[in-house]
Amino acid sequence: MTLRLGLCSVTLRHLDAAGVIEAAADAGLECVEWGADIHVPAGDEAVAADVRAATEKAGLAVASYGSYYRAGHTDPAAFGGVLRSAVRLGAPRIRIWAGAAGTEETSPEGRAAVIADTRRAGALAADAGIHLAYEFHRNTLTDGADRTLQLLDEIGRPDVRTYWQPPLDVPDVDALVGLDALANRVAAVHAFSWWPATTRHPLSSRAALWRAALDHLRGQGQPMDVLLEFVPDNDEKVLAREARTLRSLAAR
Template sequence: MTEQNRPSAPEDAPGRPPAGPGTGAPRLGLCSVTFRRLPAAEVARSAADAGLEVVEWGADVHAPPEEPDTVRAVREVTDRFGLTCCSYGSYFRATPGELARFPAVARAAALLGAPRIRVWAGGTGSADTPPDERRTTVTCLREAGRIAADHGLELATEFHSRTLTDTVASTARLLDEVGADNVRTYWQPPLDVPDAEALAGLAELGDRVGAVHAFSWWPGNTRLPLTAREDLWAAVFRLLHGREIEALLEFVPGDDPAVLGREAGTLRRVAAQRPIPQPRVQP
């Protein structure tokens, strides 16, 4: 079957649950960096075949901001396979030398139809960053947020080691310092952090989380099937219940496209679980 004659994603994936704006349900998707070596059309095909709804396109390989024709082509394959671009995964690290290039990043996100740009909060950990460097990163994020707002976009920082969002406390402080309504954060399980501690951090960040990156690593960056930490992800979705948020698969075991359907099925199953009813307290 040719790509041009291929059915759209909903027909390819009849098990996809209804979600999206207005439903209060998480939208499930894929980060394109998971399959950096594949062409964008193959990434979109794989996501659609797995019954996913949204994709975060990465700026490093699939949608470079300095190549608008490439970005338009990625938008076209996104539409062709019945997907929505939920985020543009930029590698902007909020340094002064990068600010001149950020308008091109914002234009690329707009071309993709992405409502959000994922960015990085500097290049050193919160404990190792001098105060003046932290202030510089805050200023750059604030200016990037202003540029994004001019395009109707929001920013979300990667929740990641060796950045100013390497802890929940530093992330919350950073967002307070930036002080922009359109700047939030992503969340993902910190490496080697027990489930209860990771979940407490997600709960503390609350509505400041715009999306989560879903994977199962333990120990370190050993990539396991999502089922290996299914209890964690079931608890994540209980915390996110009722919120319109994206959960994006990232870095599947072996970087193997053949396991995406299995991983998406696990994500869909745990996302569909109902929250545990709480006992009513008698007056």
């Protein structure tokens, strides 16, 4: 199974799209997940088309569109702009969020709204040949592996999956148990090393975790994007080093 190594543009928010592309290409990465917060604003189709062209010209692929659409919480009409940008960007996947509160803090009505809105957005995206994947994140309904699996089962759409990343302050062994539980429901991975809380370290500081995680992903038998997200100090000068580490960890 092929692991495609790339970069989330949010890693380098201080650079323009051209700078992100240059940094990713110089680091020997293969693809970019373009964020909707700065580089490819939702609904701005001209920017999306320009970024796609520049990405492909540099020999990189568009991995996905990192939207900030929160199912069941964001105005449903806003998904139209997200989808149009994703189409113009040539993104095969849109990252969305499962609501705006954790599982324990979300009412049954709120949960039902997330599920219904995800089904609606998933159908619209599928018509455009795009699939959805939830951010795997605290303070949403994907605030744990078992909770994420339950949510995906309730949604009941195989074209709605989840990202994975190491949960904050969770020991390696427990993080890997969660990844094993999610199995083939993982659409892509955000790679970084935080410990404790959001303290950023080089990827090598959690090499054992990442080597085991990448071995697991390889065993799923399907292509997988592994995207560097938060590098120390958001510094493009360390990106090449982090990319080398990721390639080393992904090598068999």
